Amino acid sequence: MALVKIENIEVGEFPLLLAPMEDVSDPPFRAVCKENGADLMYTEFISSEGLIRNAAKSVQKLDIYDYERPIGIQIFGDKIESMREAAAIAEGAQPELIDINYGCPVKKVACKGAGAGILLDIPKMQKMTEEIVKQVSLPVTVKTRLGWDDSTIRIVEVAKRLQDVGIKALTIHGRTRKQMYKGVADWTKIAEVKNHPDIHIPIFGNGDIDSPQKALEYKNEYGVDGIMIGRASIGYPWIFKEIKHYMATGETLPPPTMAERVDVAKRHLQFSLEWKSERQGIYEMRRHYTNYFRGIPNFKPYRTQLVESEDPQFLFDLLDEIGHKFEDTFMMA
Template identity: 70%
Template structure:
């Protein structure tokens, strides 16, 4: 049976790309889409930044036709500002709006936004209602199990947010206090999925880093789909590998070095297209070590890649890498 968010048909058991700050920009989303991500989100965008017309926030509204279906994710601490930001983001033409109630980092949570709202469910509900009423698009939410081990209140959150009109809920299987440490606990996510009151799709997030784990947890936790974040950084092939395993029960061979180089080049080209030559080359530097993780004696090439100043230099180094490691599968 197909999973639907409003009128968006995501097919059976969709794989979603998580919104990740400084990672899930259009160039990165392009290579993930090419490798099988069913739905993607922008990096999270500050409601205050959108209202102030801050250049960085406005730039994050850029979406492209090939990315659809795509959601714009916003966060903030002021209900009225979230309503205004929703109206602004809706004009950018996404397929849905998403609210971030999960970000655990201090700069967000300690300013009353992101996961902080898990400490004030009434305000979270009022904010969500304001966002739902401010747009004709389906609204989804991403959150965590609770603020800490003593306040795992996501069961109540799921019911109350559904009641004010959200169309899907993604739950990261950690509390805010855990940040990204320890092991994600999906048992509460399963409890929510089993709640007869819950009619919206429930997506699980946290620690999905292999096809086998995805298949096991799909059965064990009964979710409608999965959101993959950190495992896709430098490894967009995770989406196609998980799908292949679901279909066949067999592992797909990992990408060859030639494939890694090819996707890295594509990412670089898209980065330059979107950010301009200088920034595109500079911001791509954070991705090289991830694309070539696990390759023996790669340090020298990594150092050269992160110091190369021109596109020709980078392309030459990538050609060298491909030539040297062409016979190797990692």
């Protein structure tokens, strides 16, 4: 297979991308995903208004580290001029690419005309993208959804118009905004874009990939250039390694041992404490613990302590205790 390139950036033969997820895809989480095989990662989405106003939370999301490369900074907003200015600020942080969020379905974003909301105004979407492409010298990519609802699916037209104004890759989540994260992602529509004779940029599929078997099945059936993984990676960064191994060998890797789970959880927590405030670092780790230790019988008392404690040392000691008490849980027979 030929290497997939986003303009001049090589991202592998069949790249696995880490989705930009709010309060998830921060540097601590990206670190453990990169270690486990993520080929291209994105920051959490960053408000264009926050960036141009120098809001601390937005500016902090520009933090990127050399070991993460290649990495894209993702921005969102509903005002063309603000998005253009924000793209220039993001370029100053020296990522490999700038990504535009046209897919976020949450009400406070989409109903203001940003994220997936712009799918109701495709000419504006095209104009905004064109202005951002003109503004920056880095490759610009887009993540979007199929449409606002079933009656507004024009994803092939969207892809052609965005390609025409200069984007270098497109990721498509196979749901409409109305679906949110319910129902099943429709990859046949993603395949229509990928297989259209006028489309020449890489097309990445997103939605419902939660196992190595499904990743290979969708790769073969829909012909996409790579896959973006979101929710299945939360608390389970090993998903990238497992998919790559299965695609290369046809064999399923054994699940990570308890020692591996505890080690990654502790390093993730340590980085989270260092990168954010202690309180925020502890709080934002809580969404990951359930998946780090999914499948352990009688784990509820420990999970309760993990998500309620605000004492870092207690958490590290508790993780060690979990490692010792359940050390044989994920051992292969």
